[in-house]
Amino acid sequence: MSDSGEIWVIGEQRLGRLEEVSLELLSKGTALSQRMGVALSAVLLGDEVEEIARELVFHGAEKIYLLEDAQLRYYQSEAYARLLAGVIKDHEPQVVMIGATEIGKELAPRVAAKLRTGLTAHCIDLYVGEVDAAPHLIHVVPGWGGNLVMHIICPQKRPQMATVKPGVLPRAVRDENRKGKIIRVKPDIGDEDFSRIETVEVVEEPPRGKPLESADVVVCGGWGMNALGGFSMVQELADILGGAVAGTRPAMDKGWVGEARMIGQSGKTVSPGLFVSLGASGAMHYTTGFMGSKVILAVDQNLQAPIFQVADIGIVGDLCEILPCLTMELKKDRMPKKF
């Protein structure tokens, strides 16, 4: 029986826990498989991870290709890449989606190079659309300038591969009644797969400061904070709002925030109840990182800045004047009422 032409999601588990992005890929995979009339399958590598395989089924995968071995307990760059490329060659899916995690960003290009196929980087959406009157899978990635995106297609090579940015797509709905088939694939590995490179230790570290991803309020400063000599005002606003501090890429280059707190295409994606953007013009590479926020407040000195196109509430003005005012108003609002 030929199973070629399926939509595939590469499930990612670390230390026996499924990465959220795998569930996000399954929601997109479900939509694509319905639209294209093909099956949705997932691949999972690890050691004793059948329970996770079942979770993938509950979230929409019809088939799971499960590769288990004690030597696959940790992510292993050569073994994982070789096994994935092998199972893809054997079953010929037409689409392969991988989460653009720290591991996915290393693994996906290695697999794509083995298969000599194209790989779109860090998509924010994928859908079936028309290009020059022909149907294509359109990979949407952030483009230059404010709210512009590029549409990427992979017309010839198969599978068409894409990494997808975590935190952008909604996660699939869990349904324990869903049935799926777990297909065990015996991993053909040997010591030579680990002789040149081996992950020997995986260390978890508790996040420093208020975690960005789970914060209700995120206050993010950009290059414009230079006018105030740095980030103290960003921190103060975040403290008043009980939120987390973040920065744009230029702010990180300035050393105002660490890499772990950079918002955008190559940084973090957040979807808080309130996102406050201070002194950032709003390039798509940045705005991609907070599109899912419930309410967006933007403050910048330039009325033409694209940030105001993606904001709910905009304030144009000199940051040195506006920010102290805004801080005072918010403080007033937060004061306990006297009776």
Place this chain on the structure above:
Amino acid sequence: MGLEIFVCIKQVPHPDHFSEIHVDVGKGRVIGEGIPVIMNPLDRHALEEGLRVKERFSGRITVIRMGRPRVQKAVEEALAMGADRAVLLYDTAFARPDTLATAFTLFYAIRKLGKFDLIYCGNETVDSGTAQVGPMLAELLDIPQVSSVQEVSFVDEKSLEVRRAWEHGHMKVRLKLPALLSVTRDINTPRLPTVQGIMEVPQKEVIIWNAKDIGAPLENVGLKGSSIYAAGIHEYKTDRRREMMQGSTEEKAQRAVARLKELGAI
């Protein structure tokens, strides 16, 4: 006997001028002419790491760049920092590549350069930011590779232990040379070029190679060798209120806070 070290670098628009880059939506082209360029910031960390390894074990550092020779800012900066020589890959056949076609171009050049011990790349560039070329190049060269490298220690001259970042902490990876490392900014603080370093730049060797020089089959490089294409540039539809606060500075702040309360955001 020293180590043969290659550092792949890219010349990118200066991030301070990103807002000046505009897009011709009709033609589907990105226009960034006349914008100041620099060496990709993470590539400076890659070069610094190479320089430190050379200082410890002795060796030679070759920087490799694909791009137009007209502006040589990145190569000059790399030579001034201490790289021994540069290879510039330029050919109209190399133009408009996807990441795999870029990796292939670098692969043919490295194959021509011959034996090496270490290749360093920046983990990603500030312009396209795919983080793909390093792992793809390593795959084509059939050598081990690690991304997001934060720390490197030599177990001996032929093997390394590296610390690489992941979302929830870090991993320790052991690997044998020859290898490719894609580095993050945590790994070191890049040196600034010294006056002497800048003075020495004109004496250093810059090799310019085209597709024929490196024996690159045209079907594997540039636009022709690319599997993925930009099919167009479009406006991203967002469903936002776009309310601009009016009045004096105080009024704007008051109105914004009032609206945030109405929307239940605070």
